[in-house]
Amino acid sequence: MVGVANIERWNKPPFLPWMPEEFYPQSIYPEAKSVIVIGLPIPLPVLETSPSIYYRELYNTVNSLLDQYTYRLANFLTDRGHPSIFVPRDGYGNIQVLLENPIAFFSHRHAALLTGLGTFGVNNMILTPEYGPRVRFGSILSTAELSSDPMLETELCTRCMRCVNMCPSNALNEKDYPSGLTDKKVCSSYSAELNKRFISPCGICIKVCPIGNDRVLYDRDKDALYIDKDLFPHHKAWKHVRSYGGKNP
Template sequence: MSDDLKAAVIERCRRMEIPLVGVATTERWENPPFLPWMPEEFYPQSIFPEARSVIVIGLPVHLPVLETSPSIYYHELYKTVNTLLDQYTYRLASFLNDCGYPSVFVPRDGYGSIEVLLKNPVAFFSHRHAALLAGLGTFGVNNTLLTREYGPRVRFGSVFTAADLPPDPLLADDLCTRCMLCVEACPAGALVEEDYPEGLTDKAACARNSADLARRHISPCGICIKVCPVGEDRRHYGRGVPAGGEDPRHRRADEHVRRYGGL
């Protein structure tokens, strides 16, 4: 029955054109793949005690749009993807509730504004750790989750459910190339060369940079994910070289977009 239910969830995702789907049991939070790990209060079963499984979905951030960042173009794409993630996870939770399994969606960001992050730079749940435990990717030096398909250019949403669903295997291959392009490119100097979790993002520096971009209506930053060379999307868009490549047409397009829509 659990296999049939998981197949039905995956089919629902296919109909909603969701390209990445993974499942983790809540026990995986109690047996983390590395240390140090998050406090227990951030576990899904601490937030929704009925939770037995976590379904994680991922939607791509289109690389040519991201290459214009920081810009109004990427700003709008970011908002669109977040809205879709909230809608899709809500619909999946509703489907599972209709099947008789108590379930809830988790909002994509979980914080109110950049000003909130400046004072308390932690959301109440980490979708990237959930995606790791659902077998969708591995952490990079930029502290984001890298996927084979899109590198770090993907955003995740989660559903907590009382259904006991078969989990997906963790990704065995480490996808980060240690190229350090993200460290070198970060405008806030918020990244270091150590691997996650030893090398953590300077959240305060990152939040201050985001707050400045928000005042100019062109947040978020996106630099550390646009320069990452990992991901099949680079081949799809013909972007073999990070950050727009050497094609003057791409540079001209990026410069044009940045001139408008923000301050």
């Protein structure tokens, strides 16, 4: 997925509270005129094994591709006379740092919203029509004056509350973003525990979300899929994958 937004969009917050100005692209790179966001999908059948080494490996693969694509696209634009820089897909040292200060210097979710790729869900993630929240983002800050993509006009979240009910650490609440923010300390602590066992991140709140054409594509649109162990052979497959490659609690 690719979306483009003029930096002026950061000056006109679509909701409040918005982020402080020092997080705006033009604050981080004063010459920036446009932001390009790319999104790469998280294939659902792999995410469904989470927490597992399988999802962890996928997460690392997608992260490294995001950084490579945004780095290369930024240099491509720079070589053609439009200086541009990539922003790493995450931007923090390790999970211990996030436990103390769970914020990065630039928000890809807000950038994805402003470039028209999706809208915020109750799970605090950006939901997209194509992959629901199962997409990871990377951004490029560019001096090129590019035309903006339209923002999505309808909210994609149906407020079904599956994410809230299935979060293993009760880190989510029923309120919409940004009035109902994730309990970042609780989610980060859970992630830190999984990390010790080499099976972080968690990602249940993006796995269970019903939004996204990928669910139909993978034939994963039955409501009982994650609950009924007898009806779906998938549970046996997930148990098998989870039994290898990570440490037991």
